[in-house]
């Protein structure tokens with residue numbers, strides 16, 4: 001596994017390196033090199049920290065989209081665009097595949113729309 005990157009902001013928890021506010025660098029653990037439960041959980045904690053940062057930023061950008069669209073929010077949901085998003089992600093994450101990614105992204109998109117309505 002890669003060495004844990006230390007967050008220069010000084011947080012103790014394992015997390016992504018946020019060198020600049022507009023940049024995220026994350027060590028990608030190699031599953032084959034993880035041999036203990038503690039190491040596996042530490043790797044998951046690091047990945048989840050990066051996911052949290054990405055999810056929050058994605059929701060903020062999705063909120064901008066809602067303001068720019070003629071009809072925003074849940075009323076302006078666009079299934080074709082959501083299929084495009086899932087198809088593009090399935091190319092990068094083939095082991096998850098489009099069906100699982102569709103479930104994941106439906107939850108992500110709905111949470112973003114919900115947060116945009118009640119920030």
Ligand SMILES: O=C(O)C(=O)C[C@]1(C(=O)O)C=C[C@@H](O)C=C1
Nearest residue numbers: 062065077078079081082109112
């Ligand atoms: O691209 C849009 O039209 C959006 O509203 C953004 C977004 C998303 O979160 O990616 C949200 C809702 C739509 O159904 C599709 C995509």
